[in-house]
Amino acid sequence: MPNKPWLNDYPHEVPHTYDYPNQNLAKFLVDSAAAYPDHTVLDFMGKEISYSSLLKSVYRFANALLRLGIRKGERVAIMLPNCPQGIIAYYGTLLAGGVVVMTNPLYVPREIEHQLTDAGVRMIITMDALVNRVNKAMEKHPLEYTIVTGMQDYLPFPKNLLYPIKAKKDGMSAKVIYSHKVLSFKKMIAQSSEEPCEVKINALEDIALIQYTGGTTGFAKGVMLTHMNLISNTIQAQLWFYKAKIGEESYLAALPFFHVFGLTVLLNQAIYIAGKLILLPRFEINQVLKTIDEQKPTIFPGAPTMYIAIINHAEVQKYDLSSIEICVSGAAPLPIEVQEKFESISGGKLIEGYGLTEASPVTHVNNIWEKRKSGSVGIPVPDTEARIVNALTGEELPLGEIGELVVRGPQVMKGYWNRPEDTAASLRDGWLFTGDLARMDEDGFFFILDRRKDLIIAGGYNIYPREVEEVLFEHPNVEEAVVAGIVDPYRGESVKAYIVLKKGCTTTEADLKSFCKERLAVYKVPKVYEFRETLPKTLVGKVLRRKLIDEEAEKLVDQAKVDI
Known part of the structure; x- marks a missing residue:
């Protein structure tokens, strides 16, 4: 694409291209530990670990x-959840030349079995409370080694003594039989050597991570x-944050590292600039505030x-949020109302970015301090090309038209593990076909409409769920909203809205319908409304629209049985 209008809106401080180092990803940690050995790298529930101490543990794990x-x-x-053990295992595995397979601690045995057998995993590092689940999952394909840790292993005194008692009370304790x-x-760390260790790799070819997609x-x-x-995407994100103070930034690590967004924009990026990670094992609103x-x-x-x-917390005004300078939102669309509030x-900047697992994940982001556009995911990061194409032919579409977003850059995956056909379908001449419907404006800002598979076609009209959701979020009583297409015998599909109201607020289906009619074309207005206490989400907070659609399909099957 010779014409890259987005470059006109690049900050002067951000280069259009960069020479990324051909090295082991874990070299980020080695270099930061050399430059800032005594700086705190991890704060885990009050226990602080320095860069030099972390690197020694990483060497011990690698050896x-x-x-x-x-x-x-x-x-x-x-x-593992976000904890020092996970970081030690991650960088230690990379230095040993291994390939990391991040696994969600909430997975059920069926999901664990698929992921670990598909990847051909030899060893797992997990929590004591999860060992039985792993064993059950891998009965047919036993692992060679299971390395077991407990949350208390890296907690400060007296939390390390109190945690096992609390875990037992909560039914989260487990007796592990070691062998x-x-x-x-x-014990493995304590008995190992802290001699520097780094297996030689080729950064361009050798895999660091097999990251599994959502599988909805x-x-x-x-x-x-x-x-x-991963190196290039970490640096691309860092180039964008050009005001970062090396060795001084502090990251709130509430996003899980087993999600590639948290892995890149939190763990790898913080380590790259010798920042501090304040680790939270899970997002709990009161603890976060x-x-x-x-x-x-x-x-x-x-x-x-x-x-x-945060914005809907009843006592948010009691907390000082003014230290927050930068928030980057990803994993799901960011409603404009949420951004502004x-x-x-907080007084900080909240910008929306865009990415996908197949791109490590960041490809687009809004400017932090310069021009940005409401509703846009921003412009491509350095060394990244993007265009809008016809999903079937791959032909580039005229400016402003809606089509499939395709991207190309050093952060784009090598391919899918053991799936050459899927790789060939998604990667064509170096371009990654994202499956997302989008448009680009004359300035090179990109606007995501929705996933191709989430597009609602009602009576021949294309309806993009995100557009309808944005309107619903504007309603003063709505805390969360998601829209999906449900089967309609006449129109093909109808728009259904799933609503979570703010605490203490009430509204009716008629009120919401009237509200939407004032702001949307009549064919886009939801025909059905369902009020819920919560919405199904991933641990990262992404609403599982597919699960809602599956629930609707099950209702139809059940109704058909009744009719028979």
Whole structure:
């Protein structure tokens, strides 16, 4: 694409292109530890760990893997919440030349079995409370090693003594029988050498991570991300944040690292600029507000639902959020109403970006301090090309038309693990076909309409759920809203809205319908409204629209049985 109008809106400080280092991704940690050995890198529930201390533990883990026979290219699963053990295992595996397979701790046995067997995992690092679930999942395909840790292993005194008592009370404790195949993480680290260790890799070719996609329409696919994919995307994001103070930034790590968004914009990026990570094992609104108030993080990447929870908290005014300078929202569309209200409460900048697992994940982002456009996901990051094409032919469409977004850049995946046909369908001449419907304006700003598969076609009209959701979010009583297409015997599909109201608020279907009619063409107005206490979400906070659609399909099947 010779014409890249977005470059005109690049800040002067941001280069159009960059020479990314051909190295092991874990070299970020090695370099930061050399430059800032005594700086705090991790704060885990009050326990602080320095860069030099973390690197020693990472070397110990890498050497332990090599001693256990893990070799270059072999897969190691990490199934942990945000905690020091996960970071040690992540960078240690990379230094040993292994391939990390991040696994969601909330997965049920069926999901664990698919992911670990599909990736050919030899070893997993997990929590004591999850061992039985892993064992059940892998009965037919036993792992060679299970490395077990407990939350208390890295908690400060007296939390390390109190946590096992609380876990037992909450039914989260588990008795682990250790053996030559089931090893203690803590003992393994203690008994290993802290001699520097780094297996030579080719950053352009060698895989660092197999990251599984959501799998909302069947089994998840493993995305192969090389060291260079993740290195380039970390640096691309950092180039955008050009006012960052090396060695001084503090990141609120509420996004899980087992999601590629959290992995890149939190873990890898913080380590790259020698920042501090304030680790939260899960997003709990009161804990998040208290942490911001007390620990003063400067950067808070998150998902829209996190910011929604904050702005709707009954006592948000009691907390000082003024330390927050930058928030990057991803994983789901950010409603304009949420963006504006969060910025007014915190005084910081909340910008929307765009990406997908197959691109490590960031491809677009709005300017932080310069021109941005409401409703836009921004412009391509350095070294990234994007265009709008006909989804069937791949032909580029005229400016302003809606089509499929395709992207190309150093962050784009190597392909899908053991799925050459899927790879060929998604990667064509270096271009990644995202499956998202979008348009580009004359300035090169991109606007995502929706996933191709989420497009609603009612009576021949194309309806984009995001547009309808934006209107619903404007209603003063609506806290969350998601729109989906349901079967309609006459129109093909009808628009259904799932609504979560703000606490203490009431409204009616007639009121919402009237509200929407004033702001939308009649064919876009939801025909059906369902009020709910909560919406189904991933741990990252992304609403599972597909699950809602599946529920509707099940209702139709049940109704058909009644009719028979």
